[in-house]
Amino acid sequence: MKADLPLPAEDALDHSRTLAGFIRNELESEGGYLPFSRFMERCLYAPGLGYYSAGSSKFGAAGDFVTAPELGPLFATCVADAVAPVLRGIGSEAVFVEIGGGSGAFAETMLKRLLEVDALPARYAILEPSADLRQRQRQRLGEHLIPPLFALVEWLDGPLEERWDGVLFANEVIDALPTPRFLIRDGEVWEEGVAIDEQQGFVRSERPADALLTAGVRHVERYLGQAFAEGYRSELLPQLPYWIQAVMGAMNDGVMLFVDYGYPRKEYYLPQRDDGTLRAFYRQRTHNDVYLWPGLQDITASVDFTALAEAGTQAGFELAGYTNQASFLLGNGLQQRLQEVELRASETAQLRFRNEARQLTLPSEMGERFQVMGFARGVEFEAPFLLNEMSWRL
Numbered sequence: 001m002k003a004d005l006p007l008p009a010e011d012a013l014d015h016s017r018t019l020a021g022f023i024r025n026e027l028e029s030e031g032g033y034l035p036f037s038r039f040m041e042r043c044l045y046a047p048g049l050g051y052y053s054a055g056s057s058k059f060g061a062a063g064d065f066v067t068a069p070e071l072g073p074l075f076a077t078c079v080a081d082a083v084a085p086v087l088r089g090i091g092s093e094a095v096f097v098e099i100g101g102g103s104g105a106f107a108e109t110m111l112k113r114l115l116e117v118d119a120l121p122a123r124y125a126i127l128e129p130s131a132d133l134r135q136r137q138r139q140r141l142g143e144h145l146i147p148p149l150f151a152l153v154e155w156l157d158g159p160l161e162e163r164w165d166g167v168l169f170a171n172e173v174i175d176a177l178p179t180p181r182f183l184i185r186d187g188e189v190w191e192e193g194v195a196i197d198e199q200q201g202f203v204r205s206e207r208p209a210d211a212l213l214t215a216g217v218r219h220v221e222r223y224l225g226q227a228f229a230e231g232y233r234s235e236l237l238p239q240l241p242y243w244i245q246a247v248m249g250a251m252n253d254g255v256m257l258f259v260d261y262g263y264p265r266k267e268y269y270l271p272q273r274d275d276g277t278l279r280a281f282y283r284q285r286t287h288n289d290v291y292l293w294p295g296l297q298d299i300t301a302s303v304d305f306t307a308l309a310e311a312g313t314q315a316g317f318e319l320a321g322y323t324n325q326a327s328f329l330l331g332n333g334l335q336q337r338l339q340e341v342e343l344r345a346s347e348t349a350q351l352r353f354r355n356e357a358r359q360l361t362l363p364s365e366m367g368e369r370f371q372v373m374g375f376a377r378g379v380e381f382e383a384p385f386l387l388n389e390m391s392w393r394l
Contacts, residue, residue: 006283008296019049019295024196032195033205039194041178043294045129051295052130052176066284067172068259068325068366069106072356073341076109078332079257082384083167084119086255089379094121094254095166097156099247100173101126104137111149120152121166127156127247159249165378168248168256174308175260175300177243181276182209182217183233189214192233194291202291212238223265223306234269234276235301241311248315253378256312259325261369262303264393269304277302305371306394317375321385322394326367329360331387 008016023042027034044051068075087094096114101107107126114120128134134155141150181192183206191213195205209217216238221227237243248256262268268277280290282297290299309319323331338357342350361367374381 005285005287005292008293012296013293015049015054016293016296019043019046020202022046022049023194023202023294024200027194027196033207034194036181036192036194037178039202040290040299043290043299044176044178046295049295051298052133054132054295067102068360068370069102069109069171071359072353073109073113074334074337074353074356075329075360076106077113077337078329078334079106079169080110080113080119081117081337082328082332083169083255083257084114084117085383086167086376086379086381087114087119087121090165090254092122093165095123095125095160095164096121097125097127097160097164097166097168099127099168099170100176101128101133101137102171103133104140106171107137107153108141108144111145111152115149120149122152123154124152125154125156125160127159159247161250163250163252165251165253167254168251170247170257171259173260174237174240174258174303175262176298177237177240179235179237179278179301180213181233181235181278182213184228184230186230187227189217202294220265220269224269228269229271229274232271232274234273235278237304237307240307241314244311244315254376255320255379255381256315256317256375258303258308258373259328259370260303262305262371264390265304265306266393268302268306303371305373308373309391309394312373312375315375317377319391320374320376320381321389322371322373322391323385323388324368324390325370325372326361326363327388327390328372328384332384334361 019042023034023039026042042050045053047053087096096110098107107124111120111124126137128137138155141153145153183190183192185206189209190206191209193205193207194202197203213236216236217228220236244256278290278299278301279286279288280292280297280299282293305322309322313319334357338353341353345353359365374385
């Protein structure tokens with residue numbers, strides 16, 4: 001056990017052992033090697049066993065990490081104000097699609113704010129693969145939304161197949177996509193995988209990379225203007241363009257908006273970041289042992305926002321803007337919204353709202369670690385990024 005991590009309860013450990021056994025069986029059937037991306041996919045999404053598929057608490061102070069919507073209403077309110085002109089411009093058939101709905105906190109605040117500013121979509125669709133999270137979202141929204149608002153909400157089993165116009169939104173989703181890992185050995189690209197050691201634990205393993213991963217690494221090297229050093233390890237998502245085109249479904253005109261932690265490519269692949277950005281979250285603690293307690297901890301990697309810009313434009317959209325979270329929220333009314341909620345709040349609540357604003361915007365908290373990127377097609381969406389637009393860094 002990691003010395004600074006609390007030990008899980010015995011039933012949770014039993015759950016983790018079951019998932020670990022499932023992964024070991026797959027490893028053995030595959031000849032003793034699994035690509036890291038598949039190991040990560042099993043840890044997070046294995047039906048009934050993976051981190052996002054089982055019933056443990058994940059979000060908020062009682063969970064493993066805190067996302068911006070869980071802090072309070074300010075984040076979602078600012079996002080609503082940013083996209084409201086787009087929804088109003090599209091009109092009565094506008095659709096809002098949220099990828100990964102978390103606890104439902106974002107959808108709750110979003111719909112309430114869109115009602116206030118007369119920008120409600122015809123449909124609010126949540127693409128949520130976890131049955132457990134779907135149920136939590138449904139319960140929360142059913143309890144906290146008035147019936148006409150709750151009637152707008154639907155849960156999708158897959159991307160919308162019919163043509164639609166509107167807004168696609170994802171907060172802290174791309175970082176949880178199962179990511180391949182690569183390393184450089186003798187100038188060649190190898191793929192990092194997972195094997196089993198003599199104690200039946202999971203350990204790193206490697207094999208020559210396939211053509212897709214190799215091409216992705218060479219593309220990054222050309223962009224950087226230099227080859228990776230011997231032994232350099234990191235993550236790369238060659239499937240990101242395909243994921244973008246999959247989740248947008250038959251989207252026509254509108255906006256795609258992504259919020260996540262990460263860097264532009266030249267910062268992502270700094271020479272000193274030679275073991276990548278992979279990490280695990282457990283009970284509000286971050287650590288590097290991604291093999292510990294499968295199914296009980298979140299596993300993530302930072303986002304290469306240059307790769308995201310490439311993927312969005314390849315999907316036929318224009319890059320509308322790129323900035324950090326603090327600038328995006330401040331540029332879309334954070335100060336005004338904070339003043340409004342403080343007028344109606346008790347002294348204790350005022351302190352809570354101010355602390356929320358600080359966590360969202362301070363460089364030492366979420367303000368600069370989290371980045372916001374928007375894409376547009378057939379609509380205008382540059383205005384939300386006017387404060388500190390940073391696409392020149394890509």
